[in-house]
Structures are given as C-alpha cells and as structure tokens.
Amino acid sequence: MPDRTAQLIACHDCDLLQRDIQLNPGCYASCPRCGAVLYRNATDSVDRTLAYTLAAAMVFLGANVFPVFSIEVQGDRSAITLFEAVLSLWDQDMKTISLLVFFTAMIAPAVELLSFTCLLLPLKLGKVPPSYPLFMRVLQFIEPWCMVEVLMLGVLVSLVKLTNNFRVIPGMALWSFAVLTLLLAAAAASFNARDVWAQLDAKWQGQGEP
Numbered sequence: 393m394p395d396r397t398a399q400l401i402a403c404h405d406c407d408l409l410q411r412d413i414q415l416n417p418g419c420y421a422s423c424p425r426c427g428a429v430l431y432r433n434a435t436d437s438v439d440r441t442l443a444y445t446l447a448a449a450m451v452f453l454g455a456n457v458f459p460v461f462s463i464e465v466q467g468d469r470s471a472i473t474l475f476e477a478v479l480s481l482w483d484q485d486m487k488t489i490s491l492l493v494f495f496t497a498m499i500a501p502a503v504e505l506l507s508f509t510c511l512l513l514p515l516k517l518g519k520v521p522p523s524y525p526l527f528m529r530v531l532q533f534i535e536p537w538c539m540v541e542v543l544m545l546g547v548l549v550s551l552v553k554l555t556n557n558f559r560v561i562p563g564m565a566l567w568s569f570a571v572l573t574l575l576l577a578a579a580a581a582s583f584n585a586r587d588v589w590a591q592l593d594a595k596w597q598g599q600g601e602p
Contacts, residue, residue: 401430403425403430405426408426410423410424410430415431415432415433419433431584437583437587438515439516441508441579442512444575445579448572449505451571451572452502452505452568452572455568455572457565458565458568459471459472459473459563459564460474460566460569461563462561463561471563474493474565478493496537496538500538504531504534507531508579511524515588515591515592538576
C-alpha cells in the first residue's frame with residue numbers, strides 16, 4: 393500500500409488523483425479530466441536550463457554595467473545605467489518605485505540566476521547540490537517577482553516620450569535587457585523540477601542512501 397500511494401500524483405488544476413507512469417523521452421502526461429499537462433519527460437532539461445542560465449548571467453552582467461540609454465542635448469551627451477536610474481528615483485523622493493525597480497529588475501533576476509546555477513551546475517558535474525531544497529524553494533518564490541519584461545516596457549515608453557524633446561540613443565544595456573528577457577523566459581520554460589528530483593534520486597541510490 394505505501395508503494396501504491398507513493399506513485400499517485402494530483403493534478404495541479406483539478407486535483408484529480410492519478411497514477412504516475414513512465415514516459416518516453418520527449419513525451420508528456422496530461423490529466424484525463426481537465427487536460428492540464430502533469431509532467432514531461434525532458435531528459436535534457438537540466439542541460440538546456442543551465443545553458444540558458446549561464447548565457448543569461450553574462451547578459452545580465454552587461455545589462456547592469458553598460459548604459460541603458462544616452463540623451464544628447466546641444467552636443468552634450470549624458471548616459472545612465474540602471475543602478476543610476478534607481479538612485480535618481482530615490483533622490484527624487486520616489487522611494488517606493490526605486491525599491492520596486494531595484495528588486496524586480498536587479499535583485500530578483502540575480503537571485504534566480506544564482507539559484508539556477510547553484511542547483512544545476514553541481515548536477516551537471518555529477519554531484520549533489522548543497523542546500524538544494526533551499527534553492528528549489530527560492531526559485532518557486534522568486535519567479536513571480538522577476539519582471540525584466542515590465543522594465544523593458546517602461547523603458548520603451550520613456551524613450552518614446554523623450555524623443556519628442558531630446559535625441560535619445562539606446563545603450564548596450566537596453567539590448568542586453570531585451571536578450572535577457574528571452575533567456576530568462578527560456579530558462580523558466582525549460583526547467584523541469586521533476587527531472588532534478590529524478591537525478592537526485594539516482595545519485596542517492598548510487599551512493600547507497602535510502
């Protein structure tokens with residue numbers, strides 16, 4: 393009876409209990425009641441997510457180092473980075489907006505990329521990640537707060553308004569944030585917690601742990 397119970401899973405949409413089955417690579421299981429996707433057998437999800445994560449980490453570094461855009465007025469050019477924009481909002485007594493931009497556009501993506509790396513890189517190297525339950529919880533918590541795409545939308549709206557009065561030159565960071573948005577979305581879409589737990593179980597069994 394314990395073995396039978398351990399093989400039951402609940403649909404995350406309609407809570408229907410059903411038995412876990414083995415899938416061929418590339419296939420997925422769906423709920424017979426509501427049709428929701430229960431899980432996939434994406435055997436390369438760890439490799440793909442790690443590749444997207446490492447690429448996003450390099451782009452994220454460039455997005456925070458280079459200027460987002462430059463404004464040219466009568467031959468004088470002034471450039472601003474994302475962190476400088478956060479400080480400018482803070483100095484203008486828009487502290488709430490400053491903190492939101494700082495957290496959602498800088499802290500949240502950094503924490504997400506760090507958690508992905510600390511979780512997946514040891515698995516790729518054949519090791520058990522230290523504190524892996526913590527990283528799994530952090531990824532579940534931080535994902536809704538990573539809003540680089542909202543930042544991109546706000547920057548584009550600002551650029552459209554600024555072009556009426558100044559000459560605006562998009563910076564390297566603006567293009568980096570655009571690429572970062574795609575890479576973060578790709579990493580989140582390719583990440584499969586089920587595959588992570590399966591690899592951890594295989595490593596525990598190989599080490600003779602219960």
